[in-house]
Amino acid sequence: xxxxxxxxxxxxxxxxxxxxxxxxxxxxxxxxxxxxxxxxxxxxxxxxxxxxxxxxxxxxxxxxxxxxxxxxxxxxxxxxxxxxxxxxxxxxxxxxxxxxxxxxxxxxxxxxxxxxxxxxxxxxxxxxxxxxxxxxxxxxxxxxxxxxxxxxxxxxxxxxxxxxxxxxxxxxxxxxxxxxxxxxxxxxxxxxxxxxxxx
Amino acid sequence: xxxxxxxxxxxxxxxxxxxxxxxxxxxxxxxxxxxxxxxxxxxxxxxxxxxxxxxxxxxxxxxxxxxxxxxxxxxxxxxxxxxxxxxxxxxxxxxxxxxxxxxxxxxxxxxxxxxxxxxxxxxxxxxxxxxxxxxxxxxxxxxxxxxxxxxxxxxxxxxxxxxxxxxxxxxxxxxxxxxxxxxxxxxxxxxxxxxxxxxxxxxxxxxxxxxxxxxxxxxxxxxxxxxxxxxxxxxxxxxxxxxxxxxxxxxxxxxxxxxxxxxxxxxxxxxxxxxxxxxxxxxxxxxxxxxxxx
Amino acid sequence: xxxxxxxxxxxxxxxxxxxxxxxxxxxxxxxxxxxxxxxxxxxxxxxxxxxxxxxxxxxxxxxxxxxxxxxxxxxxxxxxxxxxxxxxxxxxxxxxxxxxxxxxxxxxxxxxxxxxxxxxxxxxxxxxxxxxxxxxxxxxxxxxxxxxxxxxxxxxxxxxxxxxxxxxxxxxxxxxxxxxxxxxxxxxxxxxxxxxxxxxxxxxxxxxxxxxxxxxxxxxxxxxxxxxxxxxxxxxxxxxxxxxxxxxxxxxxxxxxxxxxxxxxxxxxxxxxxxxxxxxxxxxxxxxxxxxxxxxxxxxxxxxxxxxxxxxxxxxxxxxxxxxxxxxxxxxxxxxxxxxxxxxxxxxxxxxxxxxxxxxxxxxxxxxxxxxxxxxxxxxxxxxxxxxxxxxxxxxxxxxxxxxxxxxxxxxxxxxxxx
Numbered sequence: 001x002x003x004x005x006x007x008x009x010x011x012x013x014x015x016x017x018x019x020x021x022x023x024x025x026x027x028x029x030x031x032x033x034x035x036x037x038x039x040x041x042x043x044x045x046x047x048x049x050x051x052x053x054x055x056x057x058x059x060x061x062x063x064x065x066x067x068x069x070x071x072x073x074x075x076x077x078x079x080x081x082x083x084x085x086x087x088x089x090x091x092x093x094x095x096x097x098x099x100x101x102x103x104x105x106x107x108x109x110x111x112x113x114x115x116x117x118x119x120x121x122x123x124x125x126x127x128x129x130x131x132x133x134x135x136x137x138x139x140x141x142x143x144x145x146x147x148x149x150x151x152x153x154x155x156x157x158x159x160x161x162x163x164x165x166x167x168x169x170x171x172x173x174x175x176x177x178x179x180x181x182x183x184x185x186x187x188x189x190x191x192x193x194x195x196x197x198x199x
Numbered sequence: 200x201x202x203x204x205x206x207x208x209x210x211x212x213x214x215x216x217x218x219x220x221x222x223x224x225x226x227x228x229x230x231x232x233x234x235x236x237x238x239x240x241x242x243x244x245x246x247x248x249x250x251x252x253x254x255x256x257x258x259x260x261x262x263x264x265x266x267x268x269x270x271x272x273x274x275x276x277x278x279x280x281x282x283x284x285x286x287x288x289x290x291x292x293x294x295x296x297x298x299x300x301x302x303x304x305x306x307x308x309x310x311x312x313x314x315x316x317x318x319x320x321x322x323x324x325x326x327x328x329x330x331x332x333x334x335x336x337x338x339x340x341x342x343x344x345x346x347x348x349x350x351x352x353x354x355x356x357x358x359x360x361x362x363x364x365x366x367x368x369x370x371x372x373x374x375x376x377x378x379x380x381x382x383x384x385x386x387x388x389x390x391x392x393x394x395x396x397x398x399x400x401x402x403x404x405x406x407x408x409x410x411x412x413x414x415x416x417x418x419x420x421x422x423x424x425x426x427x428x429x430x431x432x433x434x435x436x437x438x439x440x441x442x443x444x445x446x447x448x449x450x451x452x453x454x455x456x457x458x459x460x461x462x463x464x465x466x467x468x469x470x471x472x473x474x475x476x477x478x479x480x481x482x483x484x485x486x487x488x489x490x491x492x493x
Numbered sequence: 494x495x496x497x498x499x500x501x502x503x504x505x506x507x508x509x510x511x512x513x514x515x516x517x518x519x520x521x522x523x524x525x526x527x528x529x530x531x532x533x534x535x536x537x538x539x540x541x542x543x544x545x546x547x548x549x550x551x552x553x554x555x556x557x558x559x560x561x562x563x564x565x566x567x568x569x570x571x572x573x574x575x576x577x578x579x580x581x582x583x584x585x586x587x588x589x590x591x592x593x594x595x596x597x598x599x600x601x602x603x604x605x606x607x608x609x610x611x612x613x614x615x616x617x618x619x620x621x622x623x624x625x626x627x628x629x630x631x632x633x634x635x636x637x638x639x640x641x642x643x644x645x646x647x648x649x650x651x652x653x654x655x656x657x658x659x660x661x662x663x664x665x666x667x668x669x670x671x672x673x674x675x676x677x678x679x680x681x682x683x684x685x686x687x688x689x690x691x692x693x694x695x696x697x698x699x700x701x702x703x704x705x706x707x708x709x710x711x712x713x714x715x716x717x718x719x720x721x722x723x724x725x726x727x728x729x730x731x732x733x734x735x736x737x738x739x740x741x742x743x744x745x746x747x748x749x750x751x752x753x754x755x756x757x758x759x760x761x762x763x764x765x766x767x768x769x770x771x772x773x774x775x776x777x778x779x780x781x782x783x784x785x786x787x788x789x790x791x792x793x794x795x796x797x798x799x800x801x802x803x804x805x806x807x808x809x810x811x812x813x814x815x816x817x818x819x820x821x822x823x824x825x826x827x828x829x830x831x832x833x834x835x836x837x838x839x840x841x842x843x844x845x846x847x848x849x850x851x852x853x854x855x856x857x858x859x860x861x862x863x864x865x866x867x868x869x870x871x872x873x874x875x876x877x878x879x880x881x882x883x884x885x886x887x888x889x890x891x892x893x894x895x896x897x898x899x900x901x902x903x904x905x906x907x908x909x910x911x912x
Contacts, residue, residue: 075469126480135472138458142468145455155457213527215908216502216550217633223595223615224622224632232611242500242599244609249499272525275497275504305547310528341547342634396639397577397823399646423631424623426654432630433644434637437543450539450639 013051016041017062025104029059029112056119063113063120063129066105070098071132078139084149087140088197089190092166096182099170106170137162144197151199158197165193204236205356207261208252208286211241212279213306213314214266218297221342224424225349234356241265249275253282261355262290263348267299269311270327280327283317287331292355293317294336296348301337301366302442319366322442337367341439346421347372366442368415373440376464377411380419381430387412390478391486396433399490403435404459408451410438412463496893498900500600502551503907505872507900509893516890521874521883526753529912533862538564538830538854541862542636545850548864548912551595553633554588554625555843556850556864561638562839563850568640568826576820577642579812582722583655584625585841586805586812588632590662591621592844593768593802596904597670597693601795604898605697613693617665624658627651640830642823652813659813663806670694675803682778684786684796694799701792710791710899712886716770717759717870719744719849720842724808727840729764730773733784741838741849746865749874754910756873756881757865765789765882766846766870767903769797777804791886791902798904831857843867845904866909872900 019041023032034055038045052058077090099106113120113130120129127134141158144150150158169189173182211219219241225231238259239245239252247257253275264283272279287293295317298304302316315325318332328335336355338347351369354361362370378384386394386402394401403409411419411430418428418436430436437449453460462471494509508520529548533541545560546553558581565571598614622632628647629637637644663675671678671692681687688695688702701707717729719741728737739759747756756763764770769789772780779800783793838851846867853861873881880888883903887896 126476128477128480131473131476134476135469138456138472139468141456142458142460143455146460150456152455158456211503213525214550215527215547215553217547217553218550219502220550220633224619225615226619228615229612241502242595243611244599244603249497249504274524275499305532305544306527308528308532310526310531342550395823395825396644397642397646397821399648418631424619424626426623427626427630429630429635429637432626432628432635432637433646434630434635437636439634445540445543447540448537449543449636451537 009051013061014065016043016048016051017058017065020058021062021102021104021108024112025107029116034058059112059116059119060124060129062108063124064132066109067130067133069105070095071136073098074133074136074140078136078143084140084144084147084198085190085194087144088194089186091140092190092193093183093186095166096169096186099173100182103170103174106167107174110167110171134159141197148199150197161196162193165189204234205260205352206236206238206258207240207263207352208238208257208259208290209240209263209265210252210274210279210282210286212264212266212268212272212274212300213309213311214297214299215305216241216265217342218265218300218340218348222296222345222348225345226425227349231349231352235352253277253285259286259290260292261352262286262293263296264293264300264317265296267303267306267309267311267314268317269309269314271311271313283328284331287328287334290334292336293331293334294338294348294351294355296338296343298339298341298343298439298441298444301339301368302444304341305445316442319442322366332367335367336361336363336369339366339368339373339440339442340416341437341444344372344417344421344423347417364415368440372417372421373415375415375417375420377414377416377418377428377430377436377440378463379417381411381428382419383430385486388478389481389483389486390475391483392479393487398433400486403430403433404452406452407435408437408449408453409435410441410446410461411436413461414438414441415464416440494893496897498897498905501901501905501907502549502909503911505905505907505910507887507893507896509896514891516887516893516896518877519884519887519896521754521872521881523754523872523907523911526911527908530862530864533859536859538567538833538852538857538859539640541852541859542639545864546634546636548866549906549909550633551592551906552588552843552845552848552909554585554629554635555841555848557636557638558585559839559841559843559848559850559864561640562841563837563852564640564830564854565837566839567830567833567835567837567852567854568828571641571826572824574642574820574822574824575815576817577638577822577824579723579816580628580643580645580647580822581638582724583809583812584629584637585722585843586724586809587621587624589842589844590802590805591618591625591632592904593798594618594621596844597795597799600901600904602693602697604901605700607697610693613669617662620658620662620665624655627654627658639823641826642821644823646822647818649818652816652818656810656813659806659809663803666803666806670799670802675807678803679807682782684779684783687779687796694796698792698795701795706895706898707787707792708790709890709895710794710886710902711788712765712882713763714789715762715764715882716773716789717764717766717847718770718774718842719840719847721840722842723812724775724805725771725842726774728774729759730770733773733781735774735776741840744849744865746863746869754869754872754874756875757869758873763873763875763880763882763885764870765903766867767794767798768801768846769794770846771842772797772800791899794902829857830854833857845906845909846870864912866906866912868903868906868910871903872905872910
């Protein structure tokens with residue numbers, strides 16, 4: 001396969017995943033079928049199966065896609081020469097930014113990936129399918145502790161605090177409960193997180 | 200007739216003599232002594248006394264130094280620095296045996312002023328013996344393995360070029376990590392992190408301070424006393440061949456939010472964590488059970 | 494007259510004064526110190542298991558054992574399996590045996606005018622080092638004994654290997670030191686009978702007798718041993734009068750103006766430690782017989798030290814039979830050492846005699862660490878009025894060569910003394 005054709009295939013794959021994400025968010029994961037996705041993209045059902053052999057495979061590819069997408073954004077932050085406090089703020093900002101721009105991504109992560117573990121048993125064991133994202137969070141924590149900014153503790157106690165808080169806010173936003181816009185919470189929330197994690 | 204044996208002066212400075220005794224475990228001392236002769240050794244008989252060594256002109260081909268060095272340290276009424284300089288100028292090669300002589304080691308913390316290795320204070324190069332640096336080979340380890348001493352001396356005798364790393368250590372022994380060849384490697388590869396002391400199973404890297412993946416050495420390749428190694432026996436590698444030895448807190452892995460601070464050599468944190476994340480997701484029954492379980 | 498004594502794991506200076514052709518007084522000076530006790534300060538308690546073996550290249554294992562027991566004594570309650578206890582005793586026995594071969598062939602034989610048989614020292618000592626390594630990973634400088642047990646989980650096949658090293662070492666003994674079956678040697682209670690045999694030991698001892706040196710090196714005839722295990726007994730013996738009630742807190746360390754080494758006394762008196770002391774306290778028949786005939790002389794010291802080789806080899810074989818490999822090697826202490834604030838101490842028998850470690854830890858951090866080595870007992874540098882054990886052994890001798898022999902009959906270890 002030529003590079004050009006490979007790139008095209010990748011683009012098409014991403015297009016399918018993006019459309020699937022949107023449909024999952026609006027119609028629900030179980031109610032959305034491959035023919036629904038095909039129809040919405042004006043593709044044949046058979047052609048979709050050329051890209052994803054089953055809906056389960058599509059589901060797993062999507063979570064990896066989100067993980068890589070978020071992971072890359074976090075990697076950029078981790079590689080910056082800035083304080084842990086500033087990193088904390090930027091991570092929160094990026095997460096909320098994605099929640100605003102691509103709410104279907106965060107929605108998928110929280111409502112589908114975390115709630116339908118049976119779909120992700122085979123091939124998405126543990127945190128494999130969100131590895132890129134989790135790795136960056138690990139690096140952010142590890143470096144924060146190493147430079148003395150963050151308090152050493154169990155990884156999951158810190159991870160839970162961080163992700164639970166952000167997830168909770170996005171959930172409240174999704175339920176239209178938040179009085180202010182999500183990005184207006186970035187400063188307070190990042191200060192809260194940093195204060196909770198710092199030495 | 201003059202002996203054709205290569206003449207070695209084994210000089211001890213601030214030391215526990217651990218390298219002396221490690222060397223006595225060399226299994227082929229019989230043929231070794233056919234090729235080499237000690238003009239002085241801390242326990243093997245020699246033709247000369249320490250006073251002879253210090254006060255007379257005695258032919259010498261190789262100077263071995265064991266122990267950390269300080270300008271304050273006096274041996275048999277002579278400053279060790281003077282004895283070293285006296286012989287360093289006439290020998291073909293200088294060999295530092297042990298981490299003390301190479302980098303300062305355990306006795307860098309002794310009360311003598313400015314105690315260091317011959318050319319290094321930990322990793323930092325020192326200048327006192329700069330003029331003899333090109334002759335020096337560092338054999339680190341606390342103690343150094345006897346094969347490493349003997350085979351280095353043989354390569355000097357056979358005039359074969361020895362490739363050295365930046366800390367003057369022979370690459371053939373120190374390009375490896377102590378992790379290479381450890382019988383517990385599978386537990387490391389698959390991130391089975393529930394090691395307990397007193398067990399055949401498990402890897403000490405995760406909780407119990409094992410330095411093997413980031414320590415240069417051949418312990419698990421050439422084995423100690425020809426039979427075993429610390430890590431095979433279930434004891435963490437203490438990183439004793441490295442300039443940073445002794446780091447302290449030997450039985451405990453320094454972790455930041457559960458992530459080991461020191462990672463295998465040359466493996467980027469991101470790479471390590473990605474791989475660890477993947478392998479940890481799986482359960483490998485064989486490695487989670489005791490070896491002898493049915 | 495000053496004589497530099499070399500090849501004693503470092504050096505020492507003996508400063509002799511003569512009166513009417515005989516040694517009248519001798520000062521013992523050790524020439525350096527490495528401050529291990531200070532290095533230990535403010536370190537994590539378990540780090541002592543890595544640092545203290547570096548006191549000494551030849552008795553590192555004894556320091557490990559003293560260290561682990563001192564730390565364990567900081568616990569009010571600590572479970573230790575029999576398996577761990579036996580394993581520790583085995584590897585320490587092997588170190589003692591390894592040392593005795595080195596001492597006999599590298600130090601004493603050459604002093605008596607024989608060629609130094611390097612390989613006779615290294616062959617059996619290497620076997621013992623292999624036996625330690627099989628269990629503990631390596632020799633020298635392992636830290637395999639940790640608070641709560643030992644780290645290794647050896648199997649039956651490893652034990653067979655260790656048994657073979659023991660048998661091979663015994664065979665070496667029978668073919669070199671005393672040409673006799675070791676069983677016969679162990680049952681022997683008559684030193685004359687032993688000396689009628691062939692072998693490096695009887696040859697050397699007979700040479701001492703022929704030279705008229707049988708009574709050389711006598712000291713106070715006071716012996717002490719604090720280390721207790723399944724073989725060694727604790728006690729003190731003044732001449733042959735044995736007492737078993739002795740207390741570590743009555744051991745005093747006194748600083749010494751002329752030397753880096755500190756003197757060690759028990760209730761203000763100097764005592765000899767080491768194989769002869771152990772044999773007197775254990776009432777080993779052969780050594781008791783030698784003591785009856787030759788007192789606490791170099792002759793008895795040499796016999797006692799070499800005699801420990803087959804004794805400990807034989808005893809180790811028995812210990813291996815008692816090992817139950819189904820027991821755990823290690824039982825994790827219920828309280829982490831970082832939560833321990835306590836004083837601890839231990840006394841074990843090392844190659845050269847009683848070795849004491851004392852530790853003061855606060856939340857698992859070492860505040861103070863004291864090490865009292867066997868050589869400090871034997872080589873105390875006392876005054877003319879109150880001579881140390883080895884000083885007394887040298888007084889009255891006619892030359893420094895005999896003095897050196899007496900001095901080295903204590904198996905001097907400079908590095909231990911100057912920790």
